Amino acid sequence: MAETSLSVSSRRSCLPTELLREIVHYYAHIISWRDPEKARQSYKPQWADYQPLTLASKVLRQLSLETWFEVYYAQSPEDLVNTWPEFNTWTKELHCVELGTDLHVRPVQWNLQAFRRLRKLRVDFDPSQSNAMLLMRFDHPRPIASHLQELEVHDVSWPSPMVVRLVSEAFPALRVLKLAQDLVWCSLCNTCRFATFKDHPPPEIMYEKTVGLPLTVAYGLGGLTSLSNNDALWSGECDACMDMMFPSWDGFQAEWVQKKKNMERPPSLKCVHWRFRHKDVADIAVDLEEMESPSGQEEEDDEDDT
Template identity: 30%
Template sequence: MSLPLPSELIREIIYFTLSSTPPRSPTPEDLGCSTKPSWLTLNALSLTSRTYRALVLEAWFRTLYVESPKDLEFVRCCWPEVGPRWTRHLHCIQTFSSPFSQIWDLSCFLHLSSIRLDWLSPFLMQSFHSPLTKSGMPFFKFSSSVEHLDLRGLPWPTPEVLQNIPCTPGLGHLKTLKLKQDTTWCGLCGGFYRIRFKDKPNGLVYEGGYGLPIDYARVLTPLEYLEEVVITVPNRGFGSITLGHTPTAPDPDSETNSNPNLWAGECHNCMKTKYEDDAFRQKWVDRKRGIGVCRDDDGKKDTRPPNLRRVEWRFCD
């Protein structure tokens, strides 16, 4: 009679199976789509023995995908270990038409390290306030310090929206922030718009703490542990400017992916008009680098998260 495999080896097999199996959704990065594989991937093993089933459930609920706080309550009733022991990553969907019916009580999650929030609600986040929350974020009663936040689908990603993040208890120790949105914020005109570059830049990576729109950097300054921000926006093409557009000189070859202006969300109208003044353009670029004492028209000093090391812009189709 063969001896059973040790639980440590079974656990490794389970985690390898989960990580190597494609998600059940063909588009796991889209709003409302889970990144997890089908339960059938592990169902047979879970029926082998009580020991194996416990290991399977522990691995399965390490990432928890839920579409409403009511679903969360159901899971906690059926599997009490979900919050206190198993779950590390929470993927929740903000779908309800009434903002106050969709507030997530995170008190049971003692080891939660990351949250992905897919924002499908028609309500703006800055108008999302209730007596239970201290900010516009739909979370309350954090029992652990979340280090990674992934926000997707915000219809109007204004600085006022992002200001909700450092104001939310439990998010003060963020190390990485990911934003996937349909529009971006222009620090020159103070509006948001859809990107339409003539070329197709691969993306941008900034090291050293700059690369965010100045208004974003200012409102995120209280996040003293923040090290990385990744912003993903679609490039809809058919525009009239390139990433390195400078009216006083020919556009650089798109193949070189040149970025002389340290692009950080500026709209095509501002790049075409305000960059005509080369002195203004250079002053703006220096300001984004943090050279000299920089202040806005309202007298506020430019600031940014003290430990920010990396900013990445990703352009998708």
């Protein structure tokens, strides 16, 4: 009798699955994470951090697997071909590393059809390669396009309006768009440039329902333009165009700002954030050499990206 009462009492003291799930999620957030700003590397916690939970009980093992696979890291399109059946309910964020080039497009596409609960897609390109057209390799976006709310793209080699058009057409329901790269598109001279300013820009500038795109861009000093007084609502214009056109043409600034408000962007995008990271002059020279020099590209290809 006493043994039966103890057994009933033990069963009643078990925590409900919903509470255990919250505990596992909390644990996942407090354990050490890798730097999400490092491109082409997984920022998930290591599986070893989850292993103690998997050994505690069958329920905790299941919950740990679900939490671990909420972010899925794929290093090639083949990684998505034979996924576990549970991924379509577990995975909410997909992190893809695309090291290819526009010049040699592989036949296998990034097929996203299995990830029906996807909320965020992150794509990391190789900055030493010509890669602007590779967003088209993300095949079959329509099954997930209606609920994909966030897209993050790192190191597009030529971030022209064509890239924005591809994003707008493939993912019309985006609420958050983040682009991180070294070059930025100037809509005045229609080229990609390295941004230079007279002084350090603020860490972030934000526009509500207006111009530009949310970007993290590299910048250097030595230019003539300052963003301290950002009356022109800077959205990527290069230093040469800003210096030549804005002071000399009467009424040009107001006309240009009004035109930028009507530029193409994903229709659900509500807020634009520009973030800036300063780069050393030596690093800038190397980056630009590699973008322009075939020999520099070959040397980069021989290195191990990991």
